[in-house]
Each structure stands twice: as structure tokens, then as C-alpha cells.
Amino acid sequence: MTWVPGAEGSPFGVHNLPYGVFRQSPQGPARIGVRVGDALLDLHGAESAGLVLAGGALQAETLNPFLALGRPQWSAVRTRITELLTDAAHRAATEPLLRDLSDIEMVMPFAVGDYVDFYSSEEHASNVGRIFRPDEPPLLPNWKHLPIGYHGRGGTVVVSGTPVIRPHGQRATPDGPVFGPSTRLDIEAEVGFVVGVPSTLGEPIPTDRFADHVFGVVLVNDWSARDLQAWEYRPLGPFLAKSFATSVSPWVVPLDALADAWLPAPEQDPPVLPYLRDIPHLGLDLRLEVDWNGTVVSRPPFAGMYWTPAQQLAHLTVNGAAVRTGDLFASGTISGPRRDETGSFLELTWGGGEPVALGDGAKRTFLEDGDTVTISATAPGPDGVTVGLGIVRGTIVPGSAPLR
Incomplete structure (x- = not known):
């Protein structure tokens, strides 16, 4: 008491x-x-x-x-x-x-060193594959063998409440590429893990040392410009479509507070390579909620993530890369099997073809200037109590005029 x-x-x-x-x-x-x-x-x-x-x-x-x-x-x-x-x-x-x-x-609660974003939800990866590559298998051959990820920009990780400036960049049109503000601005509801104890260059972190290095958890919104992404992501993956802003919640919830939130993670088939085996194979029962201009549009479940946080850290360092205090690695978009469990508006509106009706009567596909997105989350705690992870919120504001 x-x-x-x-x-x-x-x-x-x-x-x-x-x-x-x-x-x-x-x-x-x-x-x-x-x-x-x-x-x-x-x-x-x-x-x-x-x-x-x-x-x-x-x-x-x-x-x-x-x-x-x-x-x-x-x-x-x-x-x-x-x-x-x-x-x-x-x-x-x-x-x-x-x-x-x-x-x-x-x-901002910590100074971000490096930022890495993973792609750990099978549902999200499958949905994006179907939308971006409709004539190909939704999952690429490597997806179930290693946690796919990319290196982001630590310098554009901002605290909840910071305005999100609409990015400019190239996008494809039938007449060729054009430059201007993104017209398909999106969110990605994620969970981030904050590194406390650094590692040594050349020494990988095994899965059973996850809790020795990771201090706690934040909520993440990895804002994404889908039109920029569709044009640039082959062959090297996301770049300007994601590097303009990543918002995090102001509260870092210690792993100690989540002791009652661990549960068996989804079975992995085919079996993973030895360095990715985490025994026990556990994920976190985190329940997210996405609010768009005052209307709850989705409730993504973190418990279904295919790749666990321990596997993500092990893969991040298996090549000898070191982590530093303040490094942030995020889960990737969290999506469940139902449309109202998706963690991006790309999926929620199925590529922009199925608008969402908000509580004020407006219909949206992607974000317009003035829109506010709030992501919150909870987890089960001891003796039936709830653990709050706080919120991460951002409002879209117009970007600067295109370069001449």
C-alpha cells in the first residue's frame, strides 16, 4: 500500500x-x-x-x-x-x-545513441507484402529465418507531444518521379526497448543476457511516408520515408515492472538457428490502443509478435556490433489478424482504398495536417493490477516548401 x-x-x-x-x-x-x-x-x-x-x-x-x-x-x-x-x-x-x-x-527521457527498427509481426509483414507486392508471396524467403530490421536516425527520435512535420521527398507518378510533401503519411504503432548496459565491440549478446542489457520499455510511433517508401525501398529498404521523425513516450517502464506480463511467444516454424533460440521463448502481453482524432481505430496485440525482444537484441549484435547506453531498438509495427488490430493506417485502410470513418464524421485514409494520433498501452501486473505504459502522441503540421 x-x-x-x-x-x-x-x-x-x-x-x-x-x-x-x-x-x-x-x-x-x-x-x-x-x-x-x-x-x-x-x-x-x-x-x-x-x-x-x-x-x-x-x-x-x-x-x-x-x-x-x-x-x-x-x-x-x-x-x-x-x-x-x-x-x-x-x-x-x-x-x-x-x-x-x-x-x-x-x-526526452534519455539521449538516444543508435536507433534500430525491426519488422517482427508476421501479420504486418504479410499485409504490407500483399499491398506493396500483390503479385509476389507476401513474406520474402528470409523473413522467418532472421529478424528483419533497418538502422534509423537517433537524431530524429522525439518525445511525445513534439509536432510532426510532414516530410517532403520523391514519389512515383505515371509520368515519372516528382518531389513534394508526402500525401500518404502513416503511423506505425510499436514498442521500443531502451539499452542500459553497453556491450563490447565484437562480442554478441546471447538471448539469455537480454535483461542484463535492456533497462525498460517505451511506446514508439515510427511515422512513415508510404508514397516515399514505395518508391525508395527497393533494393536497400526504408530511408527518407522513415527518418524524419520517430516519437516515443516520456515514461521508460522498467523490465522489473513487467515481470507478470511475459507469456509464451508464437511457435517458430521453421526452427531458428542456434544463436536465435531463446529458452524460454517468451513475448510480452502488451495491449495497445490507437486513437485517431479522438476515435479509437485499432487495438494491436503485442503478444502475437513472431520475433521476441531477446531475439532482436541477439540478432542486432551477432555480427559483433556493440550497443551503447541509450540505444533504442523497436519491435516494428504491431498487427494482429483482424483489421481492427492493425498498427498502421496502410493496413487499416488497405492501401488507402477503404477509408476509416472517425467519430466527427470525417473519413480518412492517411494523415492530414492537423490530425493527432495517440497510442497508449497497458500490461498485466501483479495480483490483477494493470501496468500503464503511458502514451505517445503527435500532431501533423505542414512541412516547408519544396526545394527549388
């Missing part, structure tokens, strides 16, 4: 304790905090007062120094924060460090 008013029974109770970075004023310094209910505990202040010990890492302006400390320190700090928020003996010292969420601004 927590003494924090309103936090008991909240998806953000002491069973969760997601980390974030906030400002108390627009020009104020960034400070690390942890959410409890609808409040935030100022961990900068808590460590300064000697209430929590993390070697000064909680007094930084990003989570990176804390992420680098590793699982023993993560667990020790989590245990201590739980004590502060549940033991009435600590209330007098701790309560002055609580901040109402309505009084603060959440900012």
Missing part, C-alpha cells in the same frame, strides 16, 4: 514506477523523476537529500548515467523508491518532493 494520495490501484502505482525527465518551467533544468499515480517523485531532489543513493546518477539531466549502472543498481534503487512511497515513516521527508503532473513538462 502506498501513502501517495490516489496512487493505490492506479496503473502507475508502486508496482510500476516508470522513469522520466521533467522541467518545472520551460527554461528550467531537466531533472529525473519517477511516476507514482498522477504525481512525480523528484529523484534529483531525493538523491540530493540522501534519500536515494545512485552515485549521483539521478542528478543528471538524462537517464543515461543511471541506465549505465546495471541491473543490481536498478533493482536497489527501485526497492528504495518503493520503501519511500509505502513506509509512512518516510512520508514527511518524501512528500515535499512530489510534483503534480499537471505542473511539469515531460521531456
Whole structure:
């Protein structure tokens, strides 16, 4: 039981304790905090007062120094924060460090090193194959043998609430390529994994070391310009169609908070190569919801993802590539077998041919300027409670005029 008013029974109770970075004023310094209910505990202040010990890492302006400390320190700090928020003996010292969420601004919680995006939903990959390559098999021959992915741009990963500027680029027309603003702007509802402990160049991370390196989870919207993508993606894959913006939620939910959300992942056939075998073969029971201008249009289920987070990290490093503190790798679009479980509007509207009716009467295929998309998610927690992952939200704004 927590003494924090309103936090008991909240998806953000002491069973969760997601980390974030906030400002108390627009020009104020960034400070690390942890959410409890609808409040935030100022961990900068808590460590300064000697209430929590993390070697000064909680007094930084990003989570990176804390992420680098590793699982023993993560667990020790989590245990201590739980004590502060549940033991009435600590209330007098701790309560002055609580901040109402309505009084603060959440900012980017960690400095992103590298960003890698995977393609791990069989339903999504099959749907995209049918839409983009209707005369070919929906899955390419390699898809069930390795987690397909691409390297994105860490510099364009932004925190929820940051406006998304409509990208410009080339797209194909019957008369040849033209340059201009994307007319088929889309979303991709995903889950991202934040690396804490770095690895050594040349030393792969096996599947059973996933939790030694990954600190926690964020929600991801990997905005995608489908018209740019269709023209550029062969032979090397996505480039300008995805590099303009990727939004993440402001809360990093620790893996410790998701201990009750693991469940058997889908069976993999054919069997994977030895370096990809994860025993037990587990995925996460995360339940997403996609809201388009106030209308819920989809509920993608993460539990059905074909490739697991541990397999993604193992494949990412099997060639000897190192990960660094703050690296982000995302799951790829999450889609289930039903149309109302798809994680992109490309699938939801089947290539733009079947418009979606929103609650205000408008019909949409792809995103128009002024549209707002909000992705939220929950997971099962201990004793039947819910773990909240927060939201990732973005509003589309016009881009700059085409180059001359």
C-alpha cells in the first residue's frame, strides 16, 4: 500500500514506477523523476537529500548515467523508491518532493545513441507484402529465418507531444518521379526497448543476457511516408520515408515492472538457428490502443509478435556490433489478424482504398495536417493490477516548401 494520495490501484502505482525527465518551467533544468499515480517523485531532489543513493546518477539531466549502472543498481534503487512511497515513516521527508503532473513538462527521457527498427509481426509483414507486392508471396524467403530490421536516425527520435512535420521527398507518378510533401503519411504503432548496459565491440549478446542489457520499455510511433517508401525501398529498404521523425513516450517502464506480463511467444516454424533460440521463448502481453482524432481505430496485440525482444537484441549484435547506453531498438509495427488490430493506417485502410470513418464524421485514409494520433498501452501486473505504459502522441503540421 502506498501513502501517495490516489496512487493505490492506479496503473502507475508502486508496482510500476516508470522513469522520466521533467522541467518545472520551460527554461528550467531537466531533472529525473519517477511516476507514482498522477504525481512525480523528484529523484534529483531525493538523491540530493540522501534519500536515494545512485552515485549521483539521478542528478543528471538524462537517464543515461543511471541506465549505465546495471541491473543490481536498478533493482536497489527501485526497492528504495518503493520503501519511500509505502513506509509512512518516510512520508514527511518524501512528500515535499512530489510534483503534480499537471505542473511539469515531460521531456526526452534519455539521449538516444543508435536507433534500430525491426519488422517482427508476421501479420504486418504479410499485409504490407500483399499491398506493396500483390503479385509476389507476401513474406520474402528470409523473413522467418532472421529478424528483419533497418538502422534509423537517433537524431530524429522525439518525445511525445513534439509536432510532426510532414516530410517532403520523391514519389512515383505515371509520368515519372516528382518531389513534394508526402500525401500518404502513416503511423506505425510499436514498442521500443531502451539499452542500459553497453556491450563490447565484437562480442554478441546471447538471448539469455537480454535483461542484463535492456533497462525498460517505451511506446514508439515510427511515422512513415508510404508514397516515399514505395518508391525508395527497393533494393536497400526504408530511408527518407522513415527518418524524419520517430516519437516515443516520456515514461521508460522498467523490465522489473513487467515481470507478470511475459507469456509464451508464437511457435517458430521453421526452427531458428542456434544463436536465435531463446529458452524460454517468451513475448510480452502488451495491449495497445490507437486513437485517431479522438476515435479509437485499432487495438494491436503485442503478444502475437513472431520475433521476441531477446531475439532482436541477439540478432542486432551477432555480427559483433556493440550497443551503447541509450540505444533504442523497436519491435516494428504491431498487427494482429483482424483489421481492427492493425498498427498502421496502410493496413487499416488497405492501401488507402477503404477509408476509416472517425467519430466527427470525417473519413480518412492517411494523415492530414492537423490530425493527432495517440497510442497508449497497458500490461498485466501483479495480483490483477494493470501496468500503464503511458502514451505517445503527435500532431501533423505542414512541412516547408519544396526545394527549388
